[in-house]
Amino acid sequence: MIASSARKSSVSNALITLCAEDLHLWLCRREAGADSEHFRREVLSRYASVAPADWRFSTGAHGKPALANPPTPLVFNLSSSGAWLALAVSSGVAVGLDLEYCDPRRQVLKLARRCFSSAELAELQDCAEPDRVARFYDYWTLKEAGIKARGGSLALELESTGFGLDFPTGDNGSTPIGTITALAPKRGLVDFYCLLDPAVSYRLALCGCTGGRFNPRLRLFEQLAGGQVRDLPTSLRAVSVACP
DSSP states (O other), X not given: OOEEOOOSSBOOSXXXXXXXXXXXXXEEEGGGTOOXXXXXXXXXXXXXXXXXXXXXXXXXXXXXXXXXXXXXXXXXXXXXXXXEEEEEEEXXXXXXXXXXXXXXXXXXXXXXXXXXXXXXXXXXXXXXXXXXXXXXXXXHHHHHHHHHHXXXXXXXXXXXXXXXXXXXXXXXXXXXXXXXEESSOOTTOEEEEEEEOOSTTEEEEEEEEESSOOOOEEXXXXXXXXXXXXXXXXXXXXXXXXXX
């Protein structure tokens, strides 16, 4: 099970230590004044003594960005939607991230028929109408996060990247954390997945992709206006079963 190291206190200006088992997620409201480029540079500079303007980036075969010659084994992935920006950072573990605004006007069944597996589509059709949009974005963000973690192609892999989701019914109105199962995991890789509710009407999925055991310690931050930072609760919606 994923561990949380969220704290109530604000983050200091000192460099942040990132251990092998850590997976950090950063959020920033667009109204805080940062665009995607400045946001990723400023966050990365919290982990190494490199000025934001001095980071250099490379691009993978399908467009996934990475650091060129980083001074420390930093890996990141960026996503944005609506009013929010999000950045995942790890110490050498390939990560993928997808953030989506859950648009109630979107024709989710029409899109699911093109991009979802038959099992996912059937599960979506069985959802009650008020829950269907949210469940669609559960699947969609997981797909994008997994494909991005591996540096794959969204156009070629959305349909073949599938998931099972189980959300148990809690006692006394509680909402226990659900379980994520990858239906066709890639050979030789151990993927960790989690779903979060970062804000009202948003879904966020994270994927960490390794060749061995990876049960990360997740920590969430929000970058505020003026460069201030605060810790956030994890607000987990679902998590993958423990890696073998």
